[in-house]
Amino acid sequence: MADQALPVGLGEIKISNSPGDVLVAYGLGSCVGVGMYDPVAKVAGMLHAVLPQSLNGTEQVPGKFVTTGVPKLIEEMEKAGALRSRLQVRMAGGANMLTAPGAKQAFNIGERNVLQAHTTLDTLRMRLQAEDVGGTVGRTVRLFVNDGRMTVKALGSQEKALT
Protein backbone atom coordinates (compact mmCIF):
# COMPACT_ATOMS: atom_id res chain seq x y z
CA MET A 1 0.00 0.00 0.00
CA ALA A 2 1.38 3.42 -0.93
CA ASP A 3 2.21 5.84 1.83
CA GLN A 4 -0.47 8.40 2.57
CA ALA A 5 0.92 11.91 3.00
CA LEU A 6 -0.74 13.80 5.84
CA PRO A 7 0.19 17.49 5.43
CA VAL A 8 0.90 19.43 8.62
CA GLY A 9 0.07 23.03 7.76
CA LEU A 10 1.04 26.30 9.41
CA GLY A 11 0.27 26.20 13.11
CA GLU A 12 -1.08 22.66 12.94
CA ILE A 13 -0.46 19.59 15.06
CA LYS A 14 -1.17 16.21 13.48
CA ILE A 15 -1.10 12.82 15.16
CA SER A 16 -1.37 9.42 13.51
CA ASN A 17 -1.09 5.75 14.39
CA SER A 18 -1.96 4.50 10.90
CA PRO A 19 1.12 2.66 9.59
CA GLY A 20 0.65 3.91 6.03
CA ASP A 21 0.61 7.58 7.03
CA VAL A 22 3.50 10.00 6.57
CA LEU A 23 3.25 13.31 8.41
CA VAL A 24 4.69 16.04 6.18
CA ALA A 25 5.50 19.69 6.84
CA TYR A 26 6.22 21.13 3.40
CA GLY A 27 8.52 24.04 2.66
CA LEU A 28 9.59 25.06 6.15
CA GLY A 29 11.53 28.32 6.12
CA SER A 30 11.89 30.00 9.49
CA CYS A 31 9.14 27.71 10.84
CA VAL A 32 10.14 24.64 12.79
CA GLY A 33 8.76 21.14 12.42
CA VAL A 34 8.95 19.15 15.64
CA GLY A 35 8.37 15.42 15.25
CA MET A 36 7.68 12.96 18.06
CA TYR A 37 7.45 9.18 17.84
CA ASP A 38 6.66 6.39 20.27
CA PRO A 39 8.32 3.28 18.80
CA VAL A 40 6.30 0.88 20.97
CA ALA A 41 2.82 2.34 20.50
CA LYS A 42 3.81 3.38 16.95
CA VAL A 43 2.21 6.77 17.36
CA ALA A 44 3.68 9.73 15.48
CA GLY A 45 3.02 13.44 15.86
CA MET A 46 4.25 16.60 14.25
CA LEU A 47 4.03 20.29 15.07
CA HIS A 48 4.51 23.07 12.48
CA ALA A 49 5.23 26.16 14.59
CA VAL A 50 5.54 29.62 13.07
CA LEU A 51 6.78 31.79 15.94
CA PRO A 52 8.59 31.24 19.24
CA GLN A 53 5.80 32.57 21.41
CA SER A 54 2.54 34.45 21.39
CA LEU A 55 2.76 38.24 21.59
CA ASN A 56 -0.20 38.59 23.91
CA GLY A 57 -0.39 35.16 25.48
CA THR A 58 -3.98 34.60 24.43
CA GLU A 59 -3.51 32.70 21.21
CA GLN A 60 -6.35 30.35 20.28
CA VAL A 61 -4.19 28.16 18.04
CA PRO A 62 -1.49 26.58 20.24
CA GLY A 63 0.34 25.06 17.28
CA LYS A 64 1.32 28.48 15.92
CA PHE A 65 3.84 28.93 18.70
CA VAL A 66 6.69 26.81 20.00
CA THR A 67 5.94 27.53 23.66
CA THR A 68 2.36 26.32 23.41
CA GLY A 69 2.74 23.90 20.50
CA VAL A 70 5.34 21.57 22.03
CA PRO A 71 3.36 20.80 25.22
CA LYS A 72 0.18 20.46 23.16
CA LEU A 73 1.92 17.97 20.85
CA ILE A 74 2.99 15.88 23.86
CA GLU A 75 -0.54 16.03 25.25
CA GLU A 76 -2.05 14.88 21.95
CA MET A 77 0.53 12.09 21.64
CA GLU A 78 -0.39 10.82 25.11
CA LYS A 79 -4.08 10.96 24.27
CA ALA A 80 -3.33 8.75 21.26
CA GLY A 81 -1.63 6.15 23.45
CA ALA A 82 2.00 7.27 23.40
CA LEU A 83 4.11 7.18 26.54
CA ARG A 84 5.99 10.38 27.26
CA SER A 85 9.12 8.59 28.45
CA ARG A 86 9.38 6.71 25.15
CA LEU A 87 9.04 9.71 22.86
CA GLN A 88 11.77 10.26 20.30
CA VAL A 89 11.97 13.98 19.53
CA ARG A 90 13.49 15.46 16.39
CA MET A 91 13.30 18.88 14.79
CA ALA A 92 14.00 20.57 11.46
CA GLY A 93 13.63 24.09 10.03
CA GLY A 94 14.44 27.42 11.60
CA ALA A 95 16.24 28.80 8.55
CA ASN A 96 17.02 32.44 7.96
CA MET A 97 15.46 33.08 4.56
CA LEU A 98 16.65 36.67 4.33
CA THR A 99 20.33 37.30 4.07
CA ALA A 100 20.17 40.80 2.57
CA PRO A 101 22.01 43.58 4.41
CA GLY A 102 19.84 45.01 7.15
CA ALA A 103 17.23 42.29 6.87
CA LYS A 104 18.80 39.71 9.18
CA GLN A 105 18.25 41.52 12.42
CA ALA A 106 14.54 41.93 11.77
CA PHE A 107 14.22 38.35 10.67
CA ASN A 108 16.04 36.09 13.04
CA ILE A 109 12.76 34.32 13.67
CA GLY A 110 14.17 30.98 12.53
CA GLU A 111 16.98 31.15 15.05
CA ARG A 112 14.58 32.27 17.77
CA ASN A 113 12.23 29.40 16.96
CA VAL A 114 15.05 26.90 17.37
CA LEU A 115 16.30 28.45 20.62
CA GLN A 116 12.78 28.49 22.02
CA ALA A 117 12.25 24.85 21.08
CA HIS A 118 15.44 23.91 22.94
CA THR A 119 14.32 25.87 25.99
CA THR A 120 10.80 24.48 25.97
CA LEU A 121 11.99 20.89 25.55
CA ASP A 122 14.52 21.37 28.37
CA THR A 123 11.81 22.74 30.63
CA LEU A 124 9.65 19.73 29.85
CA ARG A 125 12.66 17.42 30.39
CA MET A 126 12.43 16.09 26.86
CA ARG A 127 15.64 15.12 25.08
CA LEU A 128 16.09 16.26 21.49
CA GLN A 129 17.41 13.23 19.63
CA ALA A 130 18.38 14.93 16.36
CA GLU A 131 17.93 18.17 14.50
CA ASP A 132 18.59 19.79 11.14
CA VAL A 133 18.14 23.49 11.71
CA GLY A 134 19.36 26.93 10.73
CA GLY A 135 21.09 27.80 7.47
CA THR A 136 19.43 29.70 4.67
CA VAL A 137 17.44 27.02 2.85
CA GLY A 138 13.87 25.78 3.09
CA ARG A 139 13.15 22.18 4.07
CA THR A 140 10.40 19.60 3.77
CA VAL A 141 10.28 17.22 6.69
CA ARG A 142 8.58 13.80 6.76
CA LEU A 143 7.81 11.45 9.65
CA PHE A 144 6.88 7.88 8.74
CA VAL A 145 4.38 6.32 11.13
CA ASN A 146 5.27 2.70 10.41
CA ASP A 147 8.91 2.91 11.53
CA GLY A 148 9.44 6.41 12.94
CA ARG A 149 11.89 7.47 10.25
CA MET A 150 12.16 11.24 9.93
CA THR A 151 13.64 12.71 6.77
CA VAL A 152 14.59 16.18 5.61
CA LYS A 153 14.77 17.43 2.04
CA ALA A 154 16.01 20.79 0.81
CA LEU A 155 15.58 22.13 -2.71
CA GLY A 156 18.05 20.48 -5.09
CA SER A 157 19.38 18.10 -2.40
CA GLN A 158 18.90 14.44 -1.62
CA GLU A 159 16.42 13.53 1.06
CA LYS A 160 18.35 12.55 4.20
CA ALA A 161 17.40 10.70 7.37
CA LEU A 162 17.36 12.64 10.61
CA THR A 163 18.97 10.31 13.14
Next chain:
Amino acid sequence: MNTDDNLKLFLETTGIQGFQHAAEGLSGMLGEQITPTRPATRMVPLVEIPNVLGGPEREAVGIYLQSEGDLVAQFVLVLPFEKACELVDLVIGEPVGTTKVLGSMERSALGEIGNITTGYFLNRVATIMHWDARPSPPAVIVDMVGAILNVVTATVAGISDEVLMLQGTFVRAGREVEVMFWIIPDANSLDMFKDARS
Protein backbone atom coordinates in the same frame (compact mmCIF):
# COMPACT_ATOMS: atom_id res chain seq x y z
CA MET B 1 -4.21 43.40 11.49
CA ASN B 2 -7.92 44.00 11.76
CA THR B 3 -8.55 45.47 8.36
CA ASP B 4 -12.02 46.92 8.08
CA ASP B 5 -13.78 47.00 4.73
CA ASN B 6 -12.91 50.62 3.93
CA LEU B 7 -9.26 50.08 4.68
CA LYS B 8 -9.20 46.91 2.58
CA LEU B 9 -10.77 48.81 -0.31
CA PHE B 10 -8.21 51.58 0.03
CA LEU B 11 -5.27 49.17 0.13
CA GLU B 12 -6.68 47.26 -2.81
CA THR B 13 -7.20 50.38 -4.90
CA THR B 14 -3.77 51.71 -4.02
CA GLY B 15 -2.24 48.33 -4.72
CA ILE B 16 -3.78 48.13 -8.18
CA GLN B 17 -2.73 51.68 -8.99
CA GLY B 18 0.74 50.90 -7.66
CA PHE B 19 0.94 47.84 -9.91
CA GLN B 20 -0.09 49.89 -12.94
CA HIS B 21 2.53 52.49 -12.06
CA ALA B 22 5.11 49.73 -11.68
CA ALA B 23 4.50 48.72 -15.30
CA GLU B 24 5.22 52.32 -16.30
CA GLY B 25 8.48 52.11 -14.40
CA LEU B 26 9.41 48.86 -16.12
CA SER B 27 8.54 50.40 -19.49
CA GLY B 28 10.90 53.26 -18.69
CA MET B 29 13.64 50.84 -17.63
CA LEU B 30 13.34 48.78 -20.79
CA GLY B 31 12.46 51.50 -23.27
CA GLU B 32 9.52 49.37 -24.42
CA GLN B 33 5.88 49.27 -23.47
CA ILE B 34 5.06 46.89 -20.61
CA THR B 35 1.34 46.55 -20.08
CA PRO B 36 -0.12 45.61 -16.69
CA THR B 37 -3.18 43.41 -17.03
CA ARG B 38 -5.73 41.80 -14.77
CA PRO B 39 -4.52 43.31 -11.51
CA ALA B 40 -6.65 42.02 -8.66
CA THR B 41 -6.32 41.85 -4.92
CA ARG B 42 -7.59 39.56 -2.24
CA MET B 43 -7.09 38.96 1.44
CA VAL B 44 -5.51 35.53 1.80
CA PRO B 45 -6.02 33.56 5.03
CA LEU B 46 -2.72 32.85 6.74
CA VAL B 47 -3.02 29.08 6.53
CA GLU B 48 -3.60 29.22 2.78
CA ILE B 49 -0.54 31.34 1.98
CA PRO B 50 1.93 28.46 1.45
CA ASN B 51 -0.52 26.78 -0.95
CA VAL B 52 -0.36 29.48 -3.63
CA LEU B 53 1.59 29.01 -6.86
CA GLY B 54 1.25 25.24 -6.93
CA GLY B 55 2.02 24.43 -3.32
CA PRO B 56 4.64 24.93 -0.63
CA GLU B 57 7.30 22.64 -2.10
CA ARG B 58 7.39 24.18 -5.57
CA GLU B 59 10.57 26.01 -6.59
CA ALA B 60 9.99 29.73 -6.77
CA VAL B 61 11.66 33.10 -6.62
CA GLY B 62 10.88 35.75 -4.03
CA ILE B 63 11.95 39.38 -4.25
CA TYR B 64 11.83 40.96 -0.82
CA LEU B 65 11.97 44.64 0.18
CA GLN B 66 11.15 46.69 3.22
CA SER B 67 10.06 50.30 3.27
CA GLU B 68 10.98 52.85 5.87
CA GLY B 69 9.84 56.35 6.59
CA ASP B 70 6.18 57.12 7.28
CA LEU B 71 5.12 53.80 5.81
CA VAL B 72 6.91 50.85 7.38
CA ALA B 73 6.02 47.73 5.47
CA GLN B 74 7.36 44.62 3.81
CA PHE B 75 6.84 43.68 0.19
CA VAL B 76 7.37 40.27 -1.37
CA LEU B 77 7.01 39.52 -5.05
CA VAL B 78 6.74 35.81 -5.69
CA LEU B 79 6.69 33.92 -8.94
CA PRO B 80 7.40 30.34 -10.02
CA PHE B 81 11.05 29.70 -10.92
CA GLU B 82 10.39 29.19 -14.63
CA LYS B 83 8.31 32.38 -14.72
CA ALA B 84 11.13 34.29 -13.05
CA CYS B 85 13.43 33.07 -15.83
CA GLU B 86 10.85 34.24 -18.37
CA LEU B 87 10.67 37.60 -16.64
CA VAL B 88 14.44 37.93 -16.92
CA ASP B 89 14.17 37.05 -20.64
CA LEU B 90 11.42 39.63 -20.97
CA VAL B 91 13.47 42.29 -19.21
CA ILE B 92 16.67 41.71 -21.15
CA GLY B 93 14.84 41.10 -24.44
CA GLU B 94 15.93 37.51 -25.00
CA PRO B 95 13.74 34.75 -26.48
CA VAL B 96 11.66 32.83 -23.93
CA GLY B 97 13.66 29.88 -22.62
CA THR B 98 17.04 31.57 -22.85
CA THR B 99 17.47 32.02 -19.11
CA LYS B 100 17.71 28.73 -17.21
CA VAL B 101 19.89 29.68 -14.25
CA LEU B 102 19.59 32.69 -12.00
CA GLY B 103 23.12 34.00 -11.59
CA SER B 104 24.10 37.33 -10.11
CA MET B 105 23.12 39.31 -13.22
CA GLU B 106 19.72 37.66 -13.46
CA ARG B 107 19.11 38.11 -9.74
CA SER B 108 20.10 41.73 -10.06
CA ALA B 109 17.55 42.17 -12.86
CA LEU B 110 14.84 40.58 -10.71
CA GLY B 111 15.85 42.75 -7.76
CA GLU B 112 15.46 45.79 -9.98
CA ILE B 113 11.94 44.67 -10.88
CA GLY B 114 11.17 44.43 -7.18
CA ASN B 115 12.66 47.87 -6.66
CA ILE B 116 10.57 49.43 -9.40
CA THR B 117 7.34 47.68 -8.47
CA THR B 118 7.70 48.60 -4.81
CA GLY B 119 9.01 52.09 -5.57
CA TYR B 120 6.04 52.95 -7.74
CA PHE B 121 3.64 51.50 -5.20
CA LEU B 122 5.25 53.65 -2.50
CA ASN B 123 5.11 56.69 -4.76
CA ARG B 124 1.41 56.13 -5.20
CA VAL B 125 0.87 55.83 -1.46
CA ALA B 126 3.05 58.89 -0.86
CA THR B 127 0.99 60.92 -3.33
CA ILE B 128 -2.33 59.92 -1.83
CA MET B 129 -1.32 60.07 1.83
CA HIS B 130 1.35 62.78 1.66
CA TRP B 131 3.76 60.37 3.30
CA ASP B 132 7.44 59.83 2.81
CA ALA B 133 8.60 56.25 2.29
CA ARG B 134 11.75 54.67 0.86
CA PRO B 135 12.37 51.06 -0.20
CA SER B 136 15.33 49.03 1.10
CA PRO B 137 17.70 47.21 -1.28
CA PRO B 138 15.97 44.06 -2.57
CA ALA B 139 16.81 40.52 -1.50
CA VAL B 140 16.23 37.77 -4.06
CA ILE B 141 15.44 34.33 -2.65
CA VAL B 142 15.30 31.13 -4.69
CA ASP B 143 13.69 28.34 -2.69
CA MET B 144 10.43 26.50 -2.02
CA VAL B 145 7.25 28.61 -2.09
CA GLY B 146 6.48 27.75 1.54
CA ALA B 147 9.94 28.74 2.71
CA ILE B 148 9.90 32.04 0.83
CA LEU B 149 6.45 32.95 2.07
CA ASN B 150 7.48 32.02 5.59
CA VAL B 151 8.86 35.57 5.61
CA VAL B 152 5.27 36.78 5.28
CA THR B 153 3.62 34.25 7.57
CA ALA B 154 6.16 34.66 10.36
CA THR B 155 5.63 38.41 10.30
CA VAL B 156 1.88 38.39 10.53
CA ALA B 157 1.14 35.14 12.37
CA GLY B 158 1.07 36.81 15.76
CA ILE B 159 -1.19 39.68 14.77
CA SER B 160 -3.41 38.73 11.85
CA ASP B 161 -5.20 35.87 10.15
CA GLU B 162 -5.01 37.27 6.63
CA VAL B 163 -2.66 39.18 4.31
CA LEU B 164 -3.28 41.45 1.33
CA MET B 165 -2.08 39.86 -1.91
CA LEU B 166 -2.00 41.64 -5.24
CA GLN B 167 -1.85 39.51 -8.36
CA GLY B 168 -1.30 40.76 -11.87
CA THR B 169 0.38 40.15 -15.19
CA PHE B 170 3.07 42.10 -17.04
CA VAL B 171 2.76 41.84 -20.82
CA ARG B 172 5.46 42.74 -23.35
CA ALA B 173 4.93 42.08 -27.06
CA GLY B 174 2.36 39.36 -26.41
CA ARG B 175 4.43 37.58 -23.76
CA GLU B 176 3.09 37.67 -20.25
CA VAL B 177 4.35 36.89 -16.78
CA GLU B 178 2.08 36.67 -13.77
CA VAL B 179 3.42 37.90 -10.44
CA MET B 180 2.14 37.89 -6.88
CA PHE B 181 2.84 40.94 -4.76
CA TRP B 182 2.37 40.61 -0.99
CA ILE B 183 2.03 43.79 1.03
CA ILE B 184 2.47 43.67 4.80
CA PRO B 185 2.21 47.05 6.57
CA ASP B 186 3.37 47.06 10.16
CA ALA B 187 0.79 47.67 12.88
CA ASN B 188 1.62 51.38 13.31
CA SER B 189 1.39 52.10 9.58
CA LEU B 190 -1.90 50.29 9.42
CA ASP B 191 -3.23 52.44 12.24
CA MET B 192 -2.07 55.52 10.33
CA PHE B 193 -3.95 54.30 7.27
CA LYS B 194 -7.04 53.79 9.38
CA ASP B 195 -6.75 57.23 10.98
CA ALA B 196 -6.25 58.88 7.59
CA ARG B 197 -9.27 57.13 6.10
CA SER B 198 -11.63 57.78 9.00
